[in-house]
Amino acid sequence: MTGPELSGRVAVVTGARRGIGAAIAEVLLDHGATVVTSGRDEEQLALQAEVLGKRGRVIPCAGDLGTAEGRARLLGTAGPVDILVNNAGGFTHASTTLDSTPDDWGRQIEVNLTIPFLLCQAVLPGMVERQWGRIINIGSVVASAPQLGNAIGYVAAKSGLVGFTRQLAAEVAGSGVTANVLNPGTVKTEHLEEYFAASDTVSERTLSAAIPVGRLGRPDEIAALVPYLVSDASGFLTGSVIDINGGAIHA
Ligand SMILES: NC(=O)c1ccc[n+]([C@@H]2O[C@H](COP(=O)([O-])OP(=O)(O)OC[C@H]3O[C@@H](n4cnc5c(N)ncnc54)[C@H](OP(=O)(O)O)[C@@H]3O)[C@@H](O)[C@H]2O)c1
Numbered sequence: 001m002t003g004p005e006l007s008g009r010v011a012v013v014t015g016a017r018r019g020i021g022a023a024i025a026e027v028l029l030d031h032g033a034t035v036v037t038s039g040r041d042e043e044q045l046a047l048q049a050e051v052l053g054k055r056g057r058v059i060p061c062a063g064d065l066g067t068a069e070g071r072a073r074l075l076g077t078a079g080p081v082d083i084l085v086n087n088a089g090g091f092t093h094a095s096t097t098l099d100s101t102p103d104d105w106g107r108q109i110e111v112n113l114t115i116p117f118l119l120c121q122a123v124l125p126g127m128v129e130r131q132w133g134r135i136i137n138i139g140s141v142v143a144s145a146p147q148l149g150n151a152i153g154y155v156a157a158k159s160g161l162v163g164f165t166r167q168l169a170a171e172v173a174g175s176g177v178t179a180n181v182l183n184p185g186t187v188k189t190e191h192l193e194e195y196f197a198a199s200d201t202v203s204e205r206t207l208s209a210a211i212p213v214g215r216l217g218r219p220d221e222i223a224a225l226v227p228y229l230v231s232d233a234s235g236f237l238t239g240s241v242i243d244i245n246g247g248a249i250h251a
Contacts (some may be wrong), residue, residue, distance in 0.1 A: 026055060109157050120168060139158045
């Protein structure tokens with residue numbers, strides 16, 4: 001395996017059971033990190049860990065990160081965290097400014113913004129004390145380029161993720177801890193396939209037509225950047241927002 005050597009590093013990847021999170025867990029294992037995989041589905045997470053275990057040391061930890069208990073279990077299982085990838089997120093159904101309910105709004109903010117914030121807050125003191133840490137928050141292209149068919153709370157949360165990550169990065173700059181946002185464009189994951197299945201109007205073809213590269217991204221294309229972002233070599237890269245979207249940014 002070429003590239004940054006992460007042996008001895010402990011990485012937590014949320015939403016690691018499938019999609020982009022699973023691809024990130026794979027590359028971190030391939031580069032030698034111990035990876036704590038987080039998701040809500042205990043059975044699926046355990047099955048995945050059996051497969052991922054062939055690549056390196058995997059510790060699955062199931063729990064709802066929207067609860068204090070779920071977060072405490074994850075952090076207790078991981079012990080000192082060197083690398084935190086806040087990837088869990090997304091939205092279950094589209095909503096506009098006019099039809100979003102307070103509950104919809106609150107759910108999007110919780111999973112896409114509050115949980116990442118609380119996990120950052122929890123791991124940061126140890127990272128600062130050890131003078132080394134890497135935080136990657138997985139945002140979305142929607143933070144820079146509005147797209148119809150999203151959930152308004154999701155867009156607000158992913159935009160908020162950019163602001164809080166930049167601020168956090170500035171607060172700890174010089175301590176050996178970096179924090180960056182990776183904003184994927186549309187990536188072909190199981191979640192997206194479910195969305196296509198439920199939609200009469202949105203399909204892979206319609207979404208691909210809006211992407212200059214002419215196709216959806218793949219999870220491994222997002223994950224490929226992660227080993228560099230969590231390496232020693234990336235210590236000067238912090239507070240940045242990195243877009244990977246097939247050229248889809250318009251603003
Ligand atoms: N796919 C895209 O086109 C795209 C584009 C831009 C940004 N993104 C972002 O990239 C990230 C991954 O996307 P994806 O498509 O790979 O999504 P995904 O397959 O739906 O994975 C997200 C995972 O988050 C976990 N999760 C959700 N709520 C949770 C909670 N309360 N506690 C613990 N885990 C929770 C789920 O785990 P369980 O299933 O185990 O419950 C789920 O598997 C998300 O943040 C998404 O917003 C995706």
